[in-house]
Amino acid sequence: MKVYFIGAGPGAPDLITLRGAQILARAPMVLYAGSLVSCEMLAHCRSDAEIIDTAKLNLDEQEACYLRAREKGWEVARLHSGDPAIYGATAEQMRRLDRQGIAYEVVPGVSSFTSAAAALKAELTKPEVSQTIILTRTSGRASSIPEKESLQLLATHRATLCIFLSGANLQQIVADLMVSYPPTTPVALVQKATWPQEKLHRSTLGCLLDQINTQDWHLSTMLLVGDVLDDKVAGESRLYAANYSHRFRKAVRRTCT
Secondary structure, three states: OEEEEEEOEOOOHHHOOHHHHHHHHHOOEEEEOOOOOOHHHHHHOOOOOEEEEHHHOOHHHHHHHHHHHHHHOOOEEEEEOEOOOOOOOOHHHHHHHHHHOOEEEEEOOOOHHHHHHHHHOOOOOEOOOEOOEEEEEOOOOOOOOOHHHOHHHHHOOOOEEEEEOOHHHHHHHHHHHOOOOOOOOEEEEEEOOOOOOOEEEEEEOOOHHHHOOHHHHOOOEEEEEOHHHOOOOOOOOHHHOOOOOEOOEOOOOOOOO
């Protein structure tokens, strides 16, 4: 018996990994976060699987599902949105499985921050612009942000910022970012990346709040911030330069004529 924590990806049912889909296809019990994971993802499950929406369960009740599966000798597929390593609420489940002596494995998934970048057709690291991506979120009722990771402190790096679950706090976020980023800094809102109802809005930090109704962006929204979002701003990596040699390719040497 083993529990598999599977990254379901950002929403589109075909963005789950092959490994994750194969486990879903054989697991007799599937737990999924119904408030975040598209129900279309369940099309990968076997027809007779017991499918449980964990949005209705507390941690004790989820642990009881794992114990019941152990009694039956069942594998369990535990679907989490995006990648389980990022805001996945998986660590507390793993601690309980450790206490119960139940084996588990993590299957990575496509994160919503890379899906948002794909929707924007944006590279989040550009030479001479930004080589650092900061993933963060704002404080919520379920978990708060440590003071040393306040948005104002993170913003001082002027790196590319991806702010998860940001829709409900846009006014405060913009105020915090304006302390370090100039108002002309490109920003983008991405809501429900890869879902049929995906929505995008590009702007600048100084103009964003004047252009949108913040109520429309409350749920499942990511804010991306940084000069990398400006298509006109970019250096070029030396990796593919004609005069750059590496172990797989010799540089082209120009000769005078």
